Amino acid sequence: MRQKHIEHIDDLMVNAFVDGQLDAVHCESVIAAMEADAETRERVYLVRRAKDLIKVGFERAEAPSAVGPAPKRGLFGRRYAVGVAASLLMASVSFGSGVLGYYVSKQLSHPSQAGALATAHTPSTNHVILHVSQSDPEQFSAALRYVENFLDSNQAPGSQIEVIANSGGLDLMRADKSPFKAQVVAMMQHHSNVHFIACANGIRTLRKLGIEPKIIGDIDTDKTAIDHIINRLQAGWTYVKVDDIPEI
Amino acid sequence: MGKKDYCATLSLKSRIAESRTRLYRVALAWCGDEMLADDLAQETMTSGITNIKQLRDETRLFAWLYSILNNNWRLHLRRKKCHDELDDQMPGEDDEPLGHCHEIEIVTRVRRAVASLPAQQRQVISLVDLEEFSYCDVAEILDIPIGTVMSRLHRARKNLLARLENPAVEPQTGREHIRIVK
Numbered sequence: 001m002r003q004k005h006i007e008h009i010d011d012l013m014v015n016a017f018v019d020g021q022l023d024a025v026h027c028e029s030v031i032a033a034m035e036a037d038a039e040t041r042e043r044v045y046l047v048r049r050a051k052d053l054i055k056v057g058f059e060r061a062e063a064p065s066a067v068g069p070a071p072k073r074g075l076f077g078r079r080y081a082v083g084v085a086a087s088l089l090m091a092s093v094s095f096g097s098g099v100l101g102y103y104v105s106k107q108l109s110h111p112s113q114a115g116a117l118a119t120a121h122t123p124s125t126n127h128v129i130l131h132v133s134q135s136d137p138e139q140f141s142a143a144l145r146y147v148e149n150f151l152d153s154n155q156a157p158g159s160q161i162e163v164i165a166n167s168g169g170l171d172l173m174r175a176d177k178s179p180f181k182a183q184v185v186a187m188m189q190h191h192s193n194v195h196f197i198a199c200a201n202g203i204r205t206l207r208k209l210g211i212e213p214k215i216i217g218d219i220d221t222d223k224t225a226i227d228h229i230i231n232r233l234q235a236g237w238t239y240v241k242v243d244d245i246p247e248i
Numbered sequence: 249m250g251k252k253d254y255c256a257t258l259s260l261k262s263r264i265a266e267s268r269t270r271l272y273r274v275a276l277a278w279c280g281d282e283m284l285a286d287d288l289a290q291e292t293m294t295s296g297i298t299n300i301k302q303l304r305d306e307t308r309l310f311a312w313l314y315s316i317l318n319n320n321w322r323l324h325l326r327r328k329k330c331h332d333e334l335d336d337q338m339p340g341e342d343d344e345p346l347g348h349c350h351e352i353e354i355v356t357r358v359r360r361a362v363a364s365l366p367a368q369q370r371q372v373i374s375l376v377d378l379e380e381f382s383y384c385d386v387a388e389i390l391d392i393p394i395g396t397v398m399s400r401l402h403r404a405r406k407n408l409l410a411r412l413e414n415p416a417v418e419p420q421t422g423r424e425h426i427r428i429v430k
Binding site for chain 1: 276283286358373377382405
């Protein structure tokens, strides 16, 4: 026996009909209503119009292109832009998930673990990349403490730690804003295995806002955070996000 | 990890790496800021890749990724440390009705109209109309009931059309304002 159509077609049903979210009975009810009256047809048309407008507004939006070196060729001869996609694709084919999957899935609460991890699973030296992305003096302080602890725990030749900042984290590396400028300068002067990197995209964003950031001297400003992090992960470094450090 | 699992994980990570533009478009619809949208998309990709082992069902990869994007967006809003109203009503500038605009103007007007929608409506309309998620998926991504998805979607579309066709109209929220105190 055929089920009766639903008589009252409310707005939620019209939306669900256009989105293909109705079951057969409700779908047939809307179709029957459309056949019967112009008002239902008009309502369906308006919902379709809204959907189409959203697509027109956003479907061609492209992410800002990354600042970096010229496009490289991938393993199969295709040109890839140097960016997240290319770095990850190259990493996944040439290095495999063993390196990426193991190291990055570990959130290290203490820098000495970085060395132990590296020693246990690879003959390479201890390498950590510490990521700061918020303008938060507590996080800046925690990051610098982490670096000091890393240096105390990893005195073997070849160990390296990089602090990379983007977005609000750039304030740590701005001579005009950082509450820890002296410490950052001292670390770079006294430890050749400590490097600070200010994200080129983040600097570009500030300039677009009319701000010319004065980055502390000798800090690297040629790399974008995400690309460099991916490159380091690909190379077997350990990734630590500063807001994951338990002290905060 | 066996060879089969190894290949499956590689494939998932590759798919995440290729999702930047998709994530960016939705993030742009949510926040209206190109640079912030790019940051959100990249943070989402990094989180997805570093936490890939938490994904239990590969067929749910993109629903899972957009859940991460939602979490990153909400985290960003909390970190702004300002009073924020989820149901902000932001009257726009005076514009001509949409029918009088050229295509590039339509794109601009649509984006401005979406930016003027309450944040919750922006999220739902972009996930359904840009990414074509089902209502169930959207409910899961945003951690809200399906009924809420449907009502917000309806109000979003209604407000969008109202803003575009009659720029003086302010969006309706259909609910009490919620104030988030940071």
